[in-house]
Amino acid sequence: MRSFIEAYCAPKQxxxxxxxxxxSALVGLxxxxxxxxxxxxxLVRPDFLPTPVAVVQAAIKAIENGSLLANTxxxxxxxxxxxxxxxxxxxxxxxxxxxxxxVEAAIEPVTNFVRYLPVSALIPLLILWVGIGIEEKIAVIxxxxxxxxxxxxxxxxxxxxxxxxDVSYTLGADRRTVVTRVLIPATMPGVxxxxxxxxxxxxxxxxxxxxxxxxxxxxxxxxNSMRGLFTDRIFLGxxxxxxxxxxxxxxxxxxxxxxxxxxxxx
Amino acid sequence: MAGRAKLVIDNVALRFExxxxxxxxxxxxxxxxxxxxxxxxxxxxxxxGKTSLxxxxxxxxxxxxxxxxxxxxxVTKPGKDRGMVFQSYTLFPWLNVQDNVEFGLKIxxxxxxxxxxxxxxxxxxxxxxxxxxxxxxxxxxxMMQRVALARALANDPEVxxxxxxxxxxxxxxxxxxxxxxxxxxxxxxxxxLFITHDIDESILLGDRxxxxxxxxxxxxxxxxxxxxxxxxxxxxxxxxxxxIKRRIMRSIHEEATKALG
Numbered sequence: 001m002r003s004f005i006e007a008y009c010a011p012k013q014x015x016x017x018x019x020x021x022x023x024s025a026l027v028g029l030x031x032x033x034x035x036x037x038x039x040x041x042x043l044v045r046p047d048f049l050p051t052p053v054a055v056v057q058a059a060i061k062a063i064e065n066g067s068l069l070a071n072t073x074x075x076x077x078x079x080x081x082x083x084x085x086x087x088x089x090x091x092x093x094x095x096x097x098x099x100x101x102x103v104e105a106a107i108e109p110v111t112n113f114v115r116y117l118p119v120s121a122l123i124p125l126l127i128l129w130v131g132i133g134i135e136e137k138i139a140v141i142x143x144x145x146x147x148x149x150x151x152x153x154x155x156x157x158x159x160x161x162x163x164x165x166d167v168s169y170t171l172g173a174d175r176r177t178v179v180t181r182v183l184i185p186a187t188m189p190g191v192x193x194x195x196x197x198x199x200x201x202x203x204x205x206x207x208x209x210x211x212x213x214x215x216x217x218x219x220x221x222x223x224n225s226m227r228g229l230f231t232d233r234i235f236l237g238x239x240x241x242x243x244x245x246x247x248x249x250x251x252x253x254x255x256x257x258x259x260x261x262x263x264x265x266x
Numbered sequence: 267m268a269g270r271a272k273l274v275i276d277n278v279a280l281r282f283e284x285x286x287x288x289x290x291x292x293x294x295x296x297x298x299x300x301x302x303x304x305x306x307x308x309x310x311x312x313x314x315g316k317t318s319l320x321x322x323x324x325x326x327x328x329x330x331x332x333x334x335x336x337x338x339x340x341v342t343k344p345g346k347d348r349g350m351v352f353q354s355y356t357l358f359p360w361l362n363v364q365d366n367v368e369f370g371l372k373i374x375x376x377x378x379x380x381x382x383x384x385x386x387x388x389x390x391x392x393x394x395x396x397x398x399x400x401x402x403x404x405x406x407x408x409m410m411q412r413v414a415l416a417r418a419l420a421n422d423p424e425v426x427x428x429x430x431x432x433x434x435x436x437x438x439x440x441x442x443x444x445x446x447x448x449x450x451x452x453x454x455x456x457x458x459l460f461i462t463h464d465i466d467e468s469i470l471l472g473d474r475x476x477x478x479x480x481x482x483x484x485x486x487x488x489x490x491x492x493x494x495x496x497x498x499x500x501x502x503x504x505x506x507x508x509x510i511k512r513r514i515m516r517s518i519h520e521e522a523t524k525a526l527g
Contacts, residue, residue, distance in 0.1 A: 161354070161356070163352050163354045163356045164356055164358070166321075166324075166326050166344075166350075166352070166356075167350060167352060167356040167414075168369075169324075169325075169326065169343075169344035170324050170326075170344050170345075170346070170348060170349055170350040170418075170427075171346055171349070171369055171370035171373070171417070171418075171421055172345065172346030172370050172373060172374055172421065173370075173373055177373050181369075181373065182358065185358070185360045186358075186359075186360075188360070260360070261401075262359050262360045262361075262401045262402075262403065263359065263360070
């Protein structure tokens with residue numbers, strides 16, 4: 001233990017990949033072991049904490065009757081709808097907002113007002129306006145992610161080095177060229193990171209919206225399981241959301257490395 | 267405009283009013299002429315406004331008073347006739363070395379084949395043949411500045427503006443870069459306006475060295491460097507170098523003392 005700390009625990013120090021994976025796996029196993037211990041020893045009642053096996057069985061059942069897939073597909077399409085819509089508007093607008101003071105003056109005050117409104121507070125209003133269907137979920141996700149994306153992407157754009165723009169002018173670029181050939185490419189790594197982070201938030205808003213009112217989706221699946229005290233199904237729903245999050249996160253990293261190899265490792 | 271001067275900085279002043287505090291005169295009463303093919307160096311303490319002066323020439327900022335002329339035409343905005351190398355690393359990280367060097371040529375609409383010809387020629391001059399496909403993140407600081415120099419030269423500017431381009435490099439690398447720059451300049455005879463706070467560098471490189479004062483920035487003195495060319499870093503130990511250095515140091519020292527006291 002002493003030598004482990006000695007060898008690998010300096011601030012910002014790189015560690016070998018096998019040590020990295022080993023530590024990750026160890027923590028995973030410890031968590032699983034803790035869960036087993038609590039569940040199988042009877043320390044916690046089974047209707048509060050299901051056993052891992054019960055969750056796997058619930059998973060098999062939910063896969064067989066198709067409810068897991070249907071609800072997952074439904075939630076994922078809601079997420080994609082809201083998230084893609086928000087991103088399509090927020091990315092260009094955020095880049096302009098961070099680099100053009102006029103755009104900033106026009107948009108930032110409103111954004112900062114809306115940004116601090118909890119989206120959950122708007123859900124009742126949205127239900128009144130657009131009902132409880134997929135449109136409402138998309139609206140919730142849109143409002144929840146759009147304004148955050150706008151602020152984060154504006155910051156990315158603001159942080160693009162002035163010298164990078166100036167050197168482009170001295171190479172003969174006009175304003176339009178500076179925006180399209182320099183400003184936009186320079187923001188891309190930051191934009192990808194922002195999208196990756198905000199996609200995680202989108203899941204939160206979706207589940208909140210589904211728990212308030214829905215008849216399909218993973219949030220609904222969880223809520224409905226609670227009504228029958230099916231904690232194994234609740235666990236299943238939570239785990240599927242977690243796994244989907246992990247998957248999309250990795251997917252984003254992969255896309256970033258493929259599209260922006262020059263920024264890899266930043 | 268006056269005589270055969272390529273670049274004329276005519277009685278330029280730069281003032282600005284900060285939100286808090288009194289107005290600042292960054293540059294005042296600057297008059298400077300750079301002849302065709304001449305290597306002029308401005309040397310001065312940090313904060314004397316020498317970078318602002320270079321940015322004025324580049325057209326990136328506008329003077330409060332006076333005007334700047336290139337070949338008799340007043341400078342009003344940045345343009346590719348005034349190429350610039352910055353102290354900070356300004357390569358485009360998403361472009362490889364070759365595409366960085368060709369940036370100006372490409373937006374100028376030059377066909378690919380001609381671009382490749384030009385970029386390989388200048389990459390050879392800065393000793394980076396073989397690095398065409400490398401991305402900036404894989405290059406050292408010295409290599410990045412060499413690409414930046416090649417990029418500025420590839421555009422064939424009338425004047426090359428250099429803002430302490432070697433300031434962030436270690437002293438060995440800096441010496442190599444200075445010799446490389448001398449060699450390239452010897453061959454191309456570009457008109458160069460170079461800024462530094464390093465007195466040795468100013469004497470080694472320049473035909474003329476302008477000593478700048480701080481707050482407000484003014485040209486205090488012009489020193490002709492008559493050390494014969496071609497020069498190498500061996501110049502740095504010659505007696506004539508020493509006597510020029512003494513003169514410039516004394517001049518700057520007076521200013522620094524004034525600024526402190």
